[in-house]
Amino acid sequence: MATVQLNQLPVPTFSWLGVNGTERELYNGPADEIAVSGAEKPVTRIHIAKSANISVSGSKKPQLIVMNADAEQAVIRTDVHAESSEQIRLVQIIRGGKNVLELHAELAENASLELIQIYLNPADCVSGAEIHMNGRKSAFTSNIGYALADGNALDLNLNIVQRGKKTVSDTTVRGVLRGQAKKIFRGSIDFQNGAAGASGTEQENVLLLDETVINKTVPVILCAEEDVVGSHGATIGKIDPAHIFYMQSRGIPEAQIYEILAQSQLGSIVRQIGDAETEQAVSRLLGRESADE
Amino acid sequence: MALLTIENLSVEIEEKELLHGVSMEVGSGEIHVLMGPNGAGKSTLGYTVMGSPEYKVTGGTIIFDGADITGESPDKRAKRGIFLSFQNPVEIPGITLSDFLRSSLEQITGQRMKLWDFKKQLKTAMETLQMDAAYADRDLNVGFSGGEKKKAEILQLLMLKPKLAILDETDSGLDVDAVRTVSAGIAAYRESCGGSPLIITHNTKILEALPTDRAHIIADGNIVREGGAELIAEINEHGFEHLTGKDTI
């Protein structure tokens, strides 16, 4: 095992905050080589229980790839290539133990990638994604949800590099932290010079349910082009007391309100999956994760 | 000599031609109405006369007050006495309506009005339009409702006293009372300086209190009919359809 630097912030900031990146001893056991092509069937489901190098290619037709990763200790690398006018919808459901995930995507002209990541209380997960929007009018949409409890840790990095003209990116992140959960999300939109007409937006919403949680949020915008529109937003905090009161007035006990709201926090992400079987499975898991306490 | 002469004007936006050789004249002191169905090119004509860089003139000329202004920048046209009341006025944070109007007046007249005189004039104009005086100190159009934005445009018209006032659907989205107020504002403008309004509208309500001299009907980027006030009555009765020969829904 070798120690490697992971999830580096594209531009470092104040060192004392400890957000510039993380390091892990990288497990280097045998890895499966998997190739998935969206052209084959409308829904492709793969189960990842150990290290894997996965290559995903696009298709001109709508299709869905669902990755269910629950390895105990693994390095999972995903390479995504969407050629001209191809589209890819990739769903990653991540559970399990000490896993390192890397996603690298290249988008050509008019290509689109829709990424859905749902983290269901992984023990210690480092997950980094780099999206290279090279082609003109390429589009990237991501919906990321996480539910983290106990003493579990999640280190997320999403770096969207908008190089092509008129590229559009849209990222929504929603999460719930409870117990002694520890999470960091670094989300960067990087408008490169020449990306005229590009737009990028990112929003993170974090619900904190216990006073022992640690949440770090680093929403970065880098911009070297005049003709762009970029925005970032983050809201972090407790449940709105008005919501609690409203539900109590309808006879729901407080403990249950927390469960309902924690599940609803990720509900809108789960509904993006668009595959009933997967959606049901995730909802079931979400319910169970919450009930574990 | 006419105040505004448009000759054979062709205009495109993003390589799509919207006006195909339009000609029309507005005489000094007259009230003109430009009507037509949605997407006919009414606003295009207004924006082009004001000199919006978005609209590319591919043919023809615009003569104002004897000068060819076809290639002139919007600020120079404003100084010559052209005004456009925007359908969707932009919001500019950080600049108050009052400060903005004073800068604009200074640019157009070339002289800085005394603060006291300016405030007095502004107050009178706001009263004419039944605008709350507090709007003067609010950021330009920021957080104004649709109706307030339209009134703020007419307020500028009253203060700037242009020779030609192009009013681009100033009445759209307003309730009956507000239309009446705006109409009174236009009348006050005429009274104060004898300027010529060119009213772009779908609706004839706003024209009730304004004696129209001439009406122009535009469809598909061409002037299809011109005439006197009687044309308005005709449209009230039959709609545009019989004039353009097309279903306009």
Add this chain to the structure above:
Amino acid sequence: MKQKTQVADIDRSLYDFRFEEDAADFLSSGITPEIIREISEEKGDPAWMLEFRLKSLEIFSRMKMPVWGPPVDGLDMRNIVTYIRSKSRMNTDWNDVPEHIKETFERLGIPQAERESLAGVGAQYDSELVYHNVRKEVAESGVVYTDLESAMHDPQYAEIIRTHFMKLVPPTDHKFAALHGAVWSGGSFVYVPAGVRLDIPLQSYFRLNAKGAGQFEHTLIILEENSDLHFIEGCSAPKYYEAGLHAGCVELYVGKGAKLRYSTIENWSKNMYNLNTKRAVVEEGGRIEWVSGSFGSHVSYLYPMSILNGRGASAEFTGITFAGEGQNLDTGAKIVHNAPETASHIDTKSISKSGGISTFRSAVTVHENAVGSRSSVSCESLMLDGRSRSDTLPVMDIRTDKCDIGHEAKIGRISDDAVFYLMSRGMDEQAARAMIVSGFAGNVSKELPLEYAVEMNNLIRLEMTGTVG
């Protein structure tokens, strides 16, 4: 993680420190304990201060340069030594002032008298009158406003200085704080007794005398319970110094229920490395308000920090940064929520033009004990052309659930529609763009006293000249 070469290239050219090891060594060896002893002796420091300086020097030589932020390798460290040694350097002749600064003075309408006094900077800066006037008016209430050196020797304040000086910004904070601790000179000391509320602002004066004040000046302000002060830092004119480094330090102690507003419009000459450290600690129910405009400097590192230490303490930061040609301005704010029910609000605007780089950098930390705290951050950036750069790097570190934290950032350009609208009302394109930028900066100008707001708008107009082309 796989790095694309293009990303790596940009990162390196813009952000890496190319500060070689031997350069750092040189930097340390450039200033010796002997030089420090000399400075200290000339200033007649008390023994503890000499000790403090020597200890700071030791820390300085040990500490590494920061690994983030704009490059400072263009900074010629020999100048620091030269500057510290040769006091006569401050006797800059008006004729030696670079053309663009002279022009700025002319266009800002700085009165002839003031310009002449700048010409004789080493001899006298004509701020005595202001200073005495203010002192006369406020002295009766027990307010102290003097230079730090005098206060240090005044038996009444010596102990206060000793117990507060660089306690908030310790020399170990970063390399330039250590340098400051070693060579600091000049600056202000303000003490406002309990319950005293000043209606008019105090303005910092710059005694640019032969003692080498200015580049390492130290500002120490202490507000006792329920007092109120507005302090304005060197706003009236661009300051010009020979050497290219400014490493000042500002320490603000805001007592229970007290309120301090600290305003700065910075317009240093464009060859300056501005590595300034500003920090405030706020006790129960107290409030700190920062109003900050950054227009000058070649490179800036400036992130005023507010430490909210008492229940219900609050901080507000309102700032604007305008980075033009050749400028790399890295600015922002830091907030530490370290007590229950504390509140903070950051509102910043940044503008990049003609190849300028502006970076907004912030840190909002909410500690476990800061139950019931609130924070909101809003930053907006405007790109005026495609040669410039604007980065936004906020960090939130939240360690309690009972809080409400919000952040929003926006980046964009001046809309063509807005320019057309203004042009249709008679403004030429340049005036229209300048007006939009002034409006964009309205968050700061609304917070400033009128004369400073006017000055700031003049600065913006000046910076906007020639944008169109």
